[in-house]
Amino acid sequence: MTAPADNNGTFAENIIHFARTLRRAGLPVGPGRVIEAIRAVECAGIERRDDFYWTLHAVFVNRHDQWPLFDQAFHIFWRNPDILKRMMDMMLPTNYLDTGPGDANQISKRLSQALAPSEAPDRPDEEQTQEIDIHAELTASESELLQSKDFESMSGEELEAAKKAMQTLRLPIRECPIRRTKPSPMGRVDMRRTLRAAQRSGGDIIPLRHKAPARRHPPLVILCDISGSMTQYSRMLLHFMHALTNDRDRVHTFVFGTRLTNITRYMRFRDVDDALDAVSEKVEDWSGGTRIGSTVAEFNKFWSRRVLGQGAVVLFISDGLDRDTGDGLSTQMERLHKSCRQLIWLNPLLRYEGFEPKARGIRAILPHVDIFRTVHNLQSLQELSEILSRPDAASPFPSSSFQERKETA
Known part of the structure; x- marks a missing residue:
């Protein structure tokens, strides 16, 4: 990889534009990091493309979930640095970088929005006033759309709005x-x-x-799956866990993929960004495989007597897809169920109409849960709160049809 033909000032300006794109896409990139990136590139050099990639990666990426977005932005921008500069000047249409329907390397929605022009051309005052009025009228409908939209299909702005909404959500578990x-x-x-x-x-x-x-209120214990199939949902639900931890006492949070990690102390940080940064440094198996049986066995052996006293409620967040094909999972889930007051399973796969418990891991977990709900958007979390606040919160399944399928399975 060679430096631009004009001068070092233009190259530094390109790094600034690249950092601005990452910030629009949702990465916490400030002026300090931009200066660090320029200095790091000056020290490391740009003779090799790999060295340049990892230099910027070391400065701009501090959490595992930020890596895919950075990787896409790097390969798009530094393939032709003039693309972004022209788009920032609003000389290209929004869909300039849209890939075809058959392209496997499809650009994420957040990155596409970040690469698109952020400001509209100047318009007369009357048109701007009319646009503001229209947006004011659509505020309620946009809020309703955000409530029902899947976390996996949200844009960067929608994810930020959902994260703010999660800070106000509560789990009204009845006092005992x-x-x-x-x-x-x-x-x-x-x-x-x-x-x-x-x-x-x-x-x-x-x-x-x-x-x-x-x-x-009984203690609340959260076991959250952070494997590759749960990546998008676990990122969002960490904000929900942070809100719960700072709203009440005796909340214990664990994450698991191929191993179990206790992140309770980090979730108690007041600032959610500081908490997630600390969790990212602590967790080593983010977006990897899943061994539900072994991690639940580890929890039962080393943590259950510490955190499941006084009738604790367990919130189990996972899609139930176990790499170990459910070996020993039924026994461990039975033990977990008998050790707590209530076991609540939140599974994003339940959002599909034709969901059937065919996977061995799901079939091993299902008989030992008290409440089985979906968790894929804000509305599902609000419905869970409403169910737990009712005095007769004993209906474990969201529909009678699924209950009938479970009884006949």
Whole structure:
């Protein structure tokens, strides 16, 4: 790879344009990183394309989920640096880089939007006012569309809006009675408080004081699949886990692919970006294979007695596709089910109308869950919250037809 023919200033300007594209596509690229990238390239040189690729990668990529987007943007931009510059000047149409329907290396929607012009040409004030009014009228419908849109098909702007919406979502798991008591107008007589009240009145009058069992939210344990088939959903659900962890106490979060990783301490960071950066550095098997049976066995052996006390509720997020073909999975899920108050399985595959539990891993997990729901958009998370807030949250399946299929399976 050789430097541009004009001068080093133009080459640095191209790096700035490349960083601007990554920022529009959703990567956290600021001015500081742009300066670091230019300095790093000056030190590493551009004699070899691979060296140049990994130099920019080391500066701009700090999480595993950012790598595919960076890889696409690099190969598109540095194949012809003039493409982006002309598009930034709004000289090319939006679909200049659209690939054909048969191209296997299709550009992601977020990258296509980042490469497209971000500003419209100047228009008269009347047309701009009319456009603003139209957008104001469509706000409600756009919000409804965002609620029902699949995470996998969202653009960069829609993903950011969904992440902000997740920060307000809550899981209203009903409180359960504990051994401690609290003052109550009715219930058992509290002899200690009654005798103290009698001493204050001189013993002439003995006012009865009562107590009742106190109630508290049970612990919440989250087991999230981060394998390759769950990549897009696990990225988004990490924001949901972060919101839950900072909303209530006693929330324990684990992720698993080929191994189990406890990320509870990182989810307690106040800033969600700091939390995800720490998780990215901690987790080594991101977007890899899946060994559900072995990872659940590891959880049962080393963590269940620590975090499943006092009637914990377990949130199990996975598509159920196990690389080990479900060996030993049924036994481990049965043990997990018996150790918790309620086992909730969230599976994005359930969004399909013709879903059937044919995979061995899914068939091994299914008999041991209390609630089985889909998790592929914001609406599914809101429906889960509504179900858990009902006093009769015992209907584990989203439709009677699937319940009948399960009973006959």
